[in-house]
Amino acid sequence: MATQLPTQVSPPEFALSAALPHQIGGAEVWAFPVLPGDEAPLLGPGAEEASEALGIDLLAALEAARGTGRTGEVTVVPVSAQETSDDVSVVLLIGVGEASPTDFRRAGAALARATKDRVSVVTTLAAIAPDDGLGAVVVGAMLGSFAFHWRSTGPKERPVGRIVLADISDDGADDELARALALGGAGWRSRALATVPANLKTPAWLAEQAVEVGAAGGLEVTVWDEQRLVADGFGGILAVGGGSAHEPRLIRMDYTPPGASRRTPTVVLVGKGITFDSGGLDIKPSEGMLTMKRDMSGGGAVIATMAALRDVGCPVRVIGLVPAAENAVSGSAMRPGDVITHFGGRTSEVNNTDAEGRLVLADAMAYAVAELSPTALVDIATLTGAMKVSLGQWTAGYFTNRDELVAHVEQASATSGENVWRMPLVKDYEERVASKIADGDNAAGGAGAITAALFLQHFAGDVPWVHIDFASAAESPADRHEWTAGPSGFGPRLLLAWLGSEDPLDGIA
Incomplete structure (x- = not known):
């Protein structure tokens, strides 16, 4: 009997949107960047509007969890069904440190790990990224999602199905996304072959x-x-x-x-x-x-x-x-x-x-x-x-x-x-x-x-x-x-x- 590789998981799908997370329906998770501040950490785009929509003080939740905004730090804020009519069940606050492309790549990986087995996430991480930062978020999220299995029962966990990069209106974003998908896909393929x-x-x-x-x-x-x-x-x-x-x-x-x-x-x-x-x-x-x-x-x-x-x-x-x-x-x-x-x-x-x-x-x-x-x-x-x-x-x-x-x-x-x-x-x-x-x-x-x-x-x-x-x-x-x-x-x-x-x-x- 010939040896056959079981069907493997796929990287997340990615999409761009000019809207903020609270304006995009259907997502299970909203995720916002956190920057270290001189006196206290700062929340990125859409967090204030999300706080209003959910009736949750996200900045207070971050401070209560002693969040600092260091690169890749993830603060989880649960959302109860009583707090929203939307599908969102959790908010993630993700540190981006010094906000370099490397920081955003690592933040993207942290986002991917925190959203495994979810259907979708909407995030403004890339909205404050520097040049090449949008691509870095995508590559990090793709490679942080990587998994390989040879189980009779199927994969132990799956990458998040879809990641929407919100608050993006740059004309060159589509090209940057396409290039990032090529880079992340090549890393995924190389890793899969080696595994x-x-x-x-x-x-x-x-x-x-x-x-x-x-x-x-x-x-x-x-x-x-x-x-x-x-x-x-x-x-x-x-x-x-x-x-x-x-x-x-x-x-x-x-x-x-x-x-x-x-x-x-x-x-x-x-x-x-x-x-x-x-x-x-x-x-x-x-x-x-x-x-x-x-x-x-x-x-x-x-x-x-x-x-x-x-x-x-x-x-x-x-x-x-x-x-x-x-x-x-x-x-x-x-x-x-x-x-x-x-x-x-x-x-x-x-x-x-x-x-x-x-x-x-x-x-x-x-x-x-x-x-x-x-x-x-x-x-x-x-x-x-x-x-x-x-x-x-x-x-x-x-x-x-x-x-x-x-x-x-x-x-x-x-x-x-x-x-x-x-x-x-x-x-x-x-x-x-x-x-x-x-x-x-x-x-x-x-x-x-x-x-x-x-x-x-x-x-x-x-x-x-x-x-x-x-x-x-x-x-x-x-x-x-x-x-x-x-x-x-x-x-x-x-x-x-x-x-x-x-x-x-x-x-x-």
């Missing part, structure tokens, strides 16, 4: 998802099966996937912007697609395998990004590559000491079978440089535990061979809320990635995040290149702001903020 268990999520299944979303997003999708990988010389992907009953794949997704010509530059995205990582013959301890269904998170980020490029108006060509394999243990698994030949001929000595991600990325990067003429190359992966040691839980590390790319990455990080920190490509460590018998060694040891980047740099050639290692941010241990417990789905918002900007290759192309 699917590996008894369903094989390399072939991941390729099927890429084909499906590619058809919906107007993309051309090509998939290499094992036979074609052999014929074309993708030795890294084949070696890593050689121990599994599930054959490896290479997924290619092509996006072409409207009006593109031969002069339109190309960005190539490469995402690690290890659908499960046992460590191979250098097997992980059992606790180290518990989260390894999401070792394809880089590949999931690329698939989700590619699916949303049209919706954010990306002006350049983008090609997404996902080398997908399961790193398993069997008699056909690669061994410590093996030497593999990558696409293009460079060789690697395998001195740690649990350093497999760089081997599949190397094949795809070499293919990109040789065959696709990229103006810029980006790889993204849950690559090294060393990155989590370096940067902790919530920040990804990135490396680049061109200073011109730094401003693009930093601006995208600030805009998206997916935090990154630049790491150094230390030349003195090059000797650690050298092998006595091959061109490179995949197990350089200490300073592991840096040496992994140095290993990959050889496959980037002279192309402007960014390597994003987000093993540090791939898993959220608990609900926190827009992150829900489990795989984070990190990456698409960062990549889309960059690729959806007016000139993603300014200073590079």
Whole structure:
């Protein structure tokens, strides 16, 4: 019997209205922003009118609950049937702190968590938001609503069905909402792909998802099966996937912007697609395998990004590559000491079978440089535990061979809320990635995040290149702001903020 994923919950629907909550009928919940004041917190638009309509002093209720207006703080004010003829049963007062886009994204997530299993909510949160703040509320509410289940009885809880952003009359709000839905949807898709268990999520299944979303997003999708990988010389992907009953794949997704010509530059995205990582013959301890269904998170980020490029108006060509394999243990698994030949001929000595991600990325990067003429190359992966040691839980590390790319990455990080920190490509460590018998060694040891980047740099050639290692941010241990417990789905918002900007290759192309 084939394994089938149960029907999953969907993100909330969103709508805009110029009216205030008390003027909009049918909502179960009204929600108002709270700003910290010099002497006492301040309530946002519509709260005064709601107080009159309900006969409840909302400011007094906030003060009684000792509300401060700090970001994400939620004060619940029940409404009895005797107090209103409307459908509203509860009022939420939600802190927005310093009122930055980050604060509004976190407030949106708090709103979503407080309204699960509700039919609808009307809120003026976005009415006082700064530039990009409306979109931040939407993205936060979408991702704060995320849920995944495989229960026979259905999902334990469901996102609120509909969120109406009230007191919005800005002419550009529709466009901002549409863009936010694309960004939030990409984050949702990436998170969902990473959360699917590996008894369903094989390399072939991941390729099927890429084909499906590619058809919906107007993309051309090509998939290499094992036979074609052999014929074309993708030795890294084949070696890593050689121990599994599930054959490896290479997924290619092509996006072409409207009006593109031969002069339109190309960005190539490469995402690690290890659908499960046992460590191979250098097997992980059992606790180290518990989260390894999401070792394809880089590949999931690329698939989700590619699916949303049209919706954010990306002006350049983008090609997404996902080398997908399961790193398993069997008699056909690669061994410590093996030497593999990558696409293009460079060789690697395998001195740690649990350093497999760089081997599949190397094949795809070499293919990109040789065959696709990229103006810029980006790889993204849950690559090294060393990155989590370096940067902790919530920040990804990135490396680049061109200073011109730094401003693009930093601006995208600030805009998206997916935090990154630049790491150094230390030349003195090059000797650690050298092998006595091959061109490179995949197990350089200490300073592991840096040496992994140095290993990959050889496959980037002279192309402007960014390597994003987000093993540090791939898993959220608990609900926190827009992150829900489990795989984070990190990456698409960062990549889309960059690729959806007016000139993603300014200073590079």
